[in-house]
Amino acid sequence: MATIVNEQAYAEGQSELKGRVALVTGGTRGIGAAISRALAAHGATVAAGYGSNRERAEKLQTELSRDGIAMSIHQSDVGSAEECRRTIGEVIERHGRLDILVNNAGITADRTVLKMSDEDWHKVLAVNLSGAFFTAQAALAHMVERGSGRVVNISSIIGQTGNIGQVNYSASKSGLFGLTMSLAKEAAFALKRAGKLSPHGANITVNAVAPGFIETEMLESVPEKVLDGIRAQVPLDRLGRPEEVARVVRFLAADASSYITGQVWAVNGGMEM
Ligand SMILES: NC(=O)c1ccc[n+]([C@@H]2O[C@H](COP(=O)([O-])OP(=O)(O)OC[C@H]3O[C@@H](n4cnc5c(N)ncnc54)[C@H](OP(=O)(O)O)[C@@H]3O)[C@@H](O)[C@H]2O)c1
Numbered sequence: 001m002a003t004i005v006n007e008q009a010y011a012e013g014q015s016e017l018k019g020r021v022a023l024v025t026g027g028t029r030g031i032g033a034a035i036s037r038a039l040a041a042h043g044a045t046v047a048a049g050y051g052s053n054r055e056r057a058e059k060l061q062t063e064l065s066r067d068g069i070a071m072s073i074h075q076s077d078v079g080s081a082e083e084c085r086r087t088i089g090e091v092i093e094r095h096g097r098l099d100i101l102v103n104n105a106g107i108t109a110d111r112t113v114l115k116m117s118d119e120d121w122h123k124v125l126a127v128n129l130s131g132a133f134f135t136a137q138a139a140l141a142h143m144v145e146r147g148s149g150r151v152v153n154i155s156s157i158i159g160q161t162g163n164i165g166q167v168n169y170s171a172s173k174s175g176l177f178g179l180t181m182s183l184a185k186e187a188a189f190a191l192k193r194a195g196k197l198s199p200h201g202a203n204i205t206v207n208a209v210a211p212g213f214i215e216t217e218m219l220e221s222v223p224e225k226v227l228d229g230i231r232a233q234v235p236l237d238r239l240g241r242p243e244e245v246a247r248v249v250r251f252l253a254a255d256a257s258s259y260i261t262g263q264v265w266a267v268n269g270g271m272e273m
Contacts, residue, residue: 014041014042014043015042015043016042016043016254016255016256017039017042017043017044017100017250017253017254018043018044019043020039020043020044020045020099020100020253021044021045021046021047021091021095021096021097021098021099021100022036022039022044022045022046022047022098022099022100022101022102022253023047023048023049023074023087023088023091023098023100023101023102023135023139024036024039024046024047024048024049024102024104025049025078025087025102025103025104025105025131025135026049026050026051026078026104026105026106027046027047027048027049027050027102027104028048028049028050028053028056028057028060028073029050029053029056029060029216029217030214030216030217030218030242031104031154031211031214031216031242031245031246032048032102032104032105032154033048033060033242034241034242034243034245034246035102035104035242035245035246035249035250036048036060036064036071037064037246038243038246038247038249038250039100039102039246039249039250039253040064040069040071041069042250042254044099044100044253045070045071045095046064046069046071046072047071047072047073047074047091047094047095048060048061048071048072048073048074049073049074049075049076049078049087049105050073050074050075051075051076051077051078051105052075054073054075057073057075058073060073061073072091072094072095074087074090074091077127078103078105078127078131078132078134078135079123079126079127079130079131080126081130081134084131084134084135084137084138085134085138087135088135088138088139088142089138092142097142097146098139098142098143098149099143099146099148099149099150100149100150100151100152100253101135101136101139101149101150101151101152102151102152102154102249102253103131103132103135103136103151103152103153103154103176104154105127105128105131106127106128106154106156106172106218107123107124107127107128108124108166108169108218108221109123109124109168109169110165110166110169110221111165112164112165113167116167116168120168121167121168124168124169124172125168125171125172125175127172128169128172128173128175128176129171129172129175129176129179132153132176132179133179136151136153136179136183136206139151140183140186140187140190140204143187143204144187144190144191144194144196144204147191147194147196147198147201147203148201148202148203148204148255149187149202149204149205150202150204150205150206150252150253150257151180151183151187151204151205151206151207152206152207152208152209152249152252152253153176153179153180153206153207153208153209154176154208154209154211154245154249155173155174155176155177155180155208155209155210155264156169156170156173156210156211157210157211157212157213157266157268157271157272158170158173159172159173159174159175159176159177159210160174160210160264160266160272161272173210176208177208177264180206180207180208180262180263180264181262183206184205184206184207184261184262185262187204187205187206187261188203188204188261190204191203191204201258202255202258203258205252205257205258205260205261206261206262207252207260207261207262207263207264207265208263208264208265209245209248209249209252209264209265209266209267210264210265210266210267210268211240211245211266211267211268212234212239212240212266212267212268212269212271212272213227213230213234213239213240213268213271214239214240214241214242214244214245215239215240215241215242216242219239227239233271234268234269234270234271235269235270235271236269236270237269238269239269240267240268240269244267245267248265248267252265
């Protein structure tokens with residue numbers, strides 16, 4: 001029966017996410033915008049979150065509407081638990097359901113350990129790690145009730161390797177691995193306890209994607225000389241593109257990816273292996 005689910009999904013091709021509603025936090029520029037586009041292109045109704053840059057959010061909305069795709073935009077600070085819960089409620093009220101959550105919003109505040117302020121530590125952990133937790137916590141209740149869902153947490157290669165000047169960022173991104181595995185186990189357990197874990201269904205899966213160095217505005221503050229050094233460490237000899245990360249998220253978001261949970265998917269040109 002599971003094979004039938006897969007075959008159906010392949011046959012559906014471009015519409016494999018049709019009828020699904022996805023929230024992509026930080027979904028209005030960079031990697032998040034590529035994820036929003038990819039999910040929408042495969043049939044999902046997309047709600048894109050953003051922090052403060054409304055202009056960029058509206059720009060993406062206009063761009064997608066030219067292709068006949070309606071996307072809603074939602075301002076919120078994922079560094080606040082209250083705002084995470086409010087956003088999940090807002091998306092469900094607006095679209096009637098939530099099937100796919102992509103925790104993508106993230107920030108950096110780079111300093112070496114000895115120079116790192118309390119504020120730089122706390123704000124990066126609040127947005128990158130606590131934000132993913134509080135958003136997923138609010139989404140999970142709804143997903144368990146529906147009996148299906150997909151959560152994808154955007155981590156980073158820096159969570160796997162560490163990096164000078166990024167102790168806060170690295171800790172937040174490593175933290176997402178533990179969050180992903182525990183949430184994957186709890187989601188399956190909660191479904192089972194509710195009598196909704198089905199051998200033939202989409203169920204609830206939780207995975208992480210760990211991009212390497214990807215060409216977005218996040219890298220604008222990195223000096224060109226440092227970027228050259230990074231490229232030299234990548235077997236494929238270049239930085240990644242946001243679309244290359246989005247492709248994996250879209251794959252994991254599909255109903256047919258129903259036997260993959262608690263995993264980390266690296267998209268790094270072979271930089272870490
Ligand atoms: N670029 C890379 O090389 C790379 C590598 C590995 C992992 N990643 C991860 O991939 C994700 C996306 O990175 P990116 O390079 O696309 O970043 P980006 O271009 O800087 O975009 C960040 C997005 O997150 C939103 N955001 C930031 N702080 C927020 C907050 N407090 N509340 C709500 N939204 C907030 C931003 O909204 P506004 O537009 O309103 O500011 C924006 O939409 C991040 O989690 C990052 O850590 C990136």
